[in-house]
Amino acid sequence: AQSVTQPDIHITVSEGASLELRCNYSYGATPYLFWYVQSPGQGLQLLLKYFSGDTLVQGIKGFEAEFKRSQSSFNLRKPSVHWSDAAEYFCAVGANYGQNFVFGPGTRLSVLP
């Protein structure tokens, strides 16, 4: 069965600083990988996804993520964080033709002015 870990429970960065959120997965086959963002009191919004091909994927709001098969990682990055990026971020892996998504525990991002 697949699993997802996000080693950082809470990260604080200053506005304008760069950001990297870590995600490691365990899955026997080629994974379908996702990053979602959840603003307070809201549902989850898809930031980006990786299915195949180019291992560097671009998403919305200036985010990107890189799939590294050798490290079983799918880290999320942003070169310059904005105060509005403060939220919780979830990494997820999909399998079994959409019948099974597994989410990581989430990383809460705080942004200092």
Place this chain on the structure above:
Amino acid sequence: NAGVTQTPKFRILKIGQSMTLQCTQDMNHNYMYWYRQDPGMGLKLIYYSVGAGITDKGEVPNGYNVSRSTTEDFPLRLELAAPSQTSVYFCASTRDRYSYEQYFGPGTRLTVT
């Protein structure tokens, strides 16, 4: 399109009461899901459905029931509410088994006391 809608937004139940969380999507998606979100635990899949009349258990189905009589609606039933069911519940949908991109509703915050 309204996307995925959930009602109610908030609810307080007494132990032993029952209730139904409503979920409707207007995107003609075949796959629908119910998750619960507990602090620091990410999202756990309760039940999912691959089409009208077809449902199956996810990771944490105990204490819940679902039905799928139409493509649009996927209600979640709690028969005998317990404090352990205090959580935030999210409904989601995907177009089909190949799309993988999940669309989430805004969530229902349920407290059982």
